[in-house]
Amino acid sequence: MKIKEISERDHISSVLIASGYTTEEVAELTQFLDASVGRLSAHEELISSRRLEMAETLSRDWIVSNLRRLAISNDHQAAVSAMALLVKISQGKRILFKP
Known part of the structure; x- marks a missing residue:
C-alpha cells in the first residue's frame, strides 16, 4: 500500500x-x-x-473546530454560546458561511 x-x-x-x-x-x-x-x-x-x-x-472547518474547543472549555458562558451556534450550524442554518 x-x-x-x-x-x-x-x-x-x-x-x-x-x-x-x-x-x-x-x-x-x-x-x-x-x-x-x-x-x-x-x-x-x-x-x-x-x-x-x-x-x-473563515472556512466552516476552522469555525466549527474553534467552536468545538469553546464548547468543551471551562468558560461556561462561552461553552453555552458555542454549543448554540453549533446546533444552528448542524440544523443547516446559514450563519457565517459563504452562500
Whole structure:
C-alpha cells in the first residue's frame, strides 16, 4: 500500500472547497504558492498569504473546530454560546458561511 503525505496546500484546498469555494477561487487564492522564489515582491507575497489565511480562517472547518474547543472549555458562558451556534450550524442554518 502506497501512502501519500498530504501537503499543507492539499489541506487548505480541501478545507476551502468543503466550505463552498469553487476550484477556480481556490486556484486563485493559492496561485502565489506556485510562483518561483523571487518572482513576487515581498509585499505581493504577504498580501496573497494573508488573503489565503483569511479565507481559511473563515472556512466552516476552522469555525466549527474553534467552536468545538469553546464548547468543551471551562468558560461556561462561552461553552453555552458555542454549543448554540453549533446546533444552528448542524440544523443547516446559514450563519457565517459563504452562500
